[in-house]
Amino acid sequence: MTTRSLGRLRRTDFPYYAAHPDAVYLDSGATSQRPETVISAETDFVGADYAAVHRGSSVATGEATWAFETARERVAAFIGAGERELVWTAGATDAINMIALGISDASLGLGSADLALSAGDEIVVTEAEHHANLIPWQRLAARTGAVLRHVAVDADGLWSLDGMRREVSPRTRLISFPHVSNVTGQIAPVADIVGLAAEVGALTVLDACQSVPHMPVDFSTLGVDFAAFSAHKMLGPTGIGALYGRAELLDVLPPARTGGSMITTVTMEHAEFLPAPNRFEAGTQPVSQAIGFGAAVDYLASLGMSDVRSHEEGIAEALVETVTRTPGVRLIGPAPGDERAAIASVIVDGVHAHDVGQFLDDRGVTIRTGHHCAQPLHRALGVPATVRASASVYTDLDDVARFGEALGEVRDYFGVTA
Missing domain, CATH: 3.90.1150.10 (Aspartate Aminotransferase, domain 1)
Structure with missing residues (x-):
């Protein structure tokens, strides 16, 4: 066509x-328009099937939970993930902060030592980052004593793989970068950067806000450890996004938000958390938004x-x-x-x-x-x-x-x- x-x-x-x-x-890079199928999916659910999810044993709760989790399955499949590898978030900004805060807690001894950062460890980003993929790492470096390094851009606002190679060292523990720059439209060589990270044992975080809505993206094939994207940039509702993470990493990443619906056992002194993705989804969930998100990926998949x-x-x-x-x-x-x-x-x-x-x-x-x-x-x-x-x-x-x-x-x- x-x-x-x-x-x-x-x-x-x-x-x-x-x-x-x-x-x-x-201005679709900021917020995209929504097709009627997305609007009607959300409004139909609110009008006819609205109920709490994962709470209680009523038929209404069961039907709402089924719709909520089916939407997760469809969004996960759209980006090449298993349903346990997709966490609902308040947006991509929230998703990246969840990763950074989880690693911060792990560095305090509240999670896997494999995720912990120490003084002198390095985090590498690019000078082309959206603030949402920069400030959380600034804060993480300040909390842990890690060093935040960046790959400089040239006169056209572009960064290079060679520049990334110069900044990555044996002390690098995490590389976070945009799949597509929201300013220049530059498309990153993801596979090369994942390979570079593997050489030094670093985690990779991909800001995929400007890629998932516009091109085929399969996170498992790309090999990134974590990724974040938002519904409102891909024909869906505001107020919801997604965190992708490899299942084995999500299961040991400390949850950044705590409260109801994400626990197994709570005493007055201690709490134990559910496996991913539920361990990251404390409180009341964006249920109707998830339904709209599922409809948005259905629409894109149909194209x-x-x-x-x-x-x-x-x-x-x-x-x-x-x-x-x-x-x-x-x-x-x-x-x-x-x-x-x-x-x-x-x-x-x-x-x-x-x-x-x-x-x-x-x-x-x-x-x-x-x-x-x-x-x-x-x-x-x-x-x-x-x-x-x-x-x-x-x-x-x-x-x-x-x-x-x-x-x-x-x-x-x-x-x-x-």
Whole structure:
């Protein structure tokens, strides 16, 4: 199916476009639109089958629990995991924090010594991280005395495998990196980094927020130890994400959240926890959101993730071509012709990114402006903010053309002639 036809055909599945028929929505990297099947799955459950899960023995509880756990099975299968390897979280940010806090507790002697960090051990990240995959490791290093190292980016905001090799040492215990940069669209060489980690016995954590919605991803094949992704970036609800972890690691990772529904035995002095995934799911769960998450992966699976990737490769090519032929606009990230996700961040000479965003919005083109929760990357680029266009399954070439037309008018509108 062509780039134009997949995006245009699928618009009928999304109520947003019925309400905004002329919209150009190019902010899917922040939050994607939802198809009717996802919306109705969640609302139908709330209306007809809503009940507590894993609590009590009633028929209502049993039916709700079945729906909740079936959704887990479908999301797990979508990313190549067993159902015990997928934990519901409040989002990808929560998932990464759960890993960091669990390792912190293990370092205090509350979990497996194999996960513990000591003073002088090293954590390696990249300068391109979203803050959610940087600040938790800063805090973990501060708690344990570990050293946080980073792979620098170049003038285009890109980091390299060679740069990663230079930062990894025999003291490296954990490498955390983005599968796809939310700013540049750079796609990481995951298998190479997993191999590098194996050489020094380090764990790997993959920020997969910008990859799972847009390309075939199988975590077991990739070989990463942990990964995190969010439903709201992949046609699903807000307020829920997922933590993937190899079963043997999840079973020894201390839970970051404690309370009801995740224990086997509690005394006044001691608590014992259930196996994964339940040991990480304290309290009342996001049940209806999980149902919507399951429906979202069903929708994506029905499209075929190889076809989704092919469609978005065409969008990425069109975005790059559009930006590079626009005078006074600089493209960040991979060079034209190089592999990238369907993300294009740009700098418009002489015009602040926020002014560009307002100009585009006035012309019906929704994009993202700011530092995209990646201040170190923008600091390395020497700018406070960029303008980002990001695509999904409903994006087509007409969207790219309207984006390019509006982008080409920005500098004239603001009187920038140099």
